Amino acid sequence: MPTEKRYEGKPLLRLLELYVLKAIGELSRESEESLNAMAPKLQAIYGGDGRWEDAIAKALHMPDTMPEAIRDMWKKNLKIAHDNKVTLTAQQFAEMFVDNNFAG
Template sequence: MLTNPRYDGQPLLRLLDVYVLWAIGELSQESEDGLKRMAPKLQSIYGGDGQWHDAIAQSMHMPEGMPAAIRDMWARNLKIARDNDVTLTPQKFAEMFVDENFVG
């Protein structure tokens, strides 16, 4: 996983960003593999069904349909960006989504 000052002292913030990337199908295989290895520890901390993304969802009390809602918002935001000749990267969307929906 990349080093980014955004995540200094905020490991859950990084996990939320990768959760969004996972939900929109933009998580790298390398990151997915690392998160699968972390799943037992994440489950012991946050709960869930043993999958890393379920532990994150449990930690934030996300509704069951959250991945689909994130995908819908991604599609809408991509269209808005294209209509305005703006590039919206998956990472930027993830950060915007997390900042707007999960960060105080």
């Protein structure tokens, strides 16, 4: 689990990582349930169609193709990790993806 210090002053950072985990099919049931409960509040803040992940996508002006692009990058990175005999966890990928694409 990532350290809390990573998220200090960055309220969207963890939500972005969870968005990435959802896109690659690695979001835990517990996280999904709590995010679904937060969906109305997130929609009120950011807009979207009522789903938490759509509110995050709207907040960052992501294209509809973003989940597919994330999945493609996950597959490529898994292959690179495998070829280099390194383990890449879903959380490591989510952090790396967010840091490389949404660092602000």
